[in-house]
Amino acid sequence: EAQVTQNPRYLITVTGKKLTVTCSQNMNHEYMSWYRQDPGLGLRQIYYSMNVEVTDKGDVPEGYKVSRKEKRNFPLILESPSPNQTSLYFCASSGTYYNEQFFGPGTRLTVL
Amino acid sequence: SQQGEEDPQALSIQEGENATMNCSYKTSINNLQWYRQNSGRGLVHLILIRSNEREKHSGRLRVTLDTSKKSSSLLITASRAADTASYFCATDAEGGSNYKLTFGKGTLLTVNP
Numbered sequence: 001e002a003q004v005t006q007n008p009r010y011l012i013t014v015t016g017k018k019l020t021v022t023c024s025q026n027m028n029h030e031y032m033s034w035y036r037q038d039p040g041l042g043l044r045q046i047y048y049s050m051n052v053e054v055t056d057k058g059d060v061p062e063g064y065k066v067s068r069k070e071k072r073n074f075p076l077i078l079e080s081p082s083p084n085q086t087s088l089y090f091c092a093s094s095g096t097y098y099n100e101q102f103f104g105p106g107t108r109l110t111v112l
Numbered sequence: 113s114q115q116g117e118e119d120p121q122a123l124s125i126q127e128g129e130n131a132t133m134n135c136s137y138k139t140s141i142n143n144l145q146w147y148r149q150n151s152g153r154g155l156v157h158l159i160l161i162r163s164n165e166r167e168k169h170s171g172r173l174r175v176t177l178d179t180s181k182k183s184s185s186l187l188i189t190a191s192r193a194a195d196t197a198s199y200f201c202a203t204d205a206e207g208g209s210n211y212k213l214t215f216g217k218g219t220l221l222t223v224n225p
Contacts, residue, residue, distance in 0.1 A: 042217035103154035
């Protein structure tokens with residue numbers, strides 16, 4: 001089944017404790033992206049990747065890192081999480097940036 | 113920055129009625145997409161309309177695009193309770209090195225049985 005998976009689905013952590021949210025797709029897509037969704041603000045793009053080893057900042061990259069060492073994986077790294085990073089995070093992939101994006105189920109992160 | 117902006121922010125209708133949502137954007141685009149999101153879940157792609165298209169249909173969905181007004185509308189006909197969800201438009205920028213798909217804040221549609 002074609003899908004985008006994210007792990008973990010739910011995470012409660014404390015300020016400053018490094019964490020990684022994994023994202024994997026099995027559709028051989030070149031384009032992958034991370035979004036955060038907050039009430040009243042809609043979806044905002046954090047980082048995106050056009051292909052392996054090619055990443056770029058979205059609209060709200062501060063406090064986040066990404067890597068794209070393999071085509072299928074695009075982990076999101078929070079080196080030192082803060083409470084303002086409490087949000088619902090989505091990973092998405094597509095063949096190209098302007099085509100239909102397939103979204104993962106989301107990761108609800110709470111930073112205390 | 114937010115490229116697409118949906119209107120209205122919330123819409124409540126009765127089952128069987130039609131629902132119309134609008135999206136306005138600021139810069140020239142290649143394509144405009146509509147997505148649906150059930151509460152707290154991942155977005156699901158509904159329809160894509162290219163900048164050289166004016167109207168597109170998919171089942172009970174009808175999307176129009178007016179590039180001169182930089183706006184699009186999504187019409188859901190004969191709505192059902194299961195259509196209750198948030199609907200987002202997403203646009204990509206034309207040309208340049210902007211390889212981003214930018215989402216609006218969404219319209220929350222409630223269809224009452």
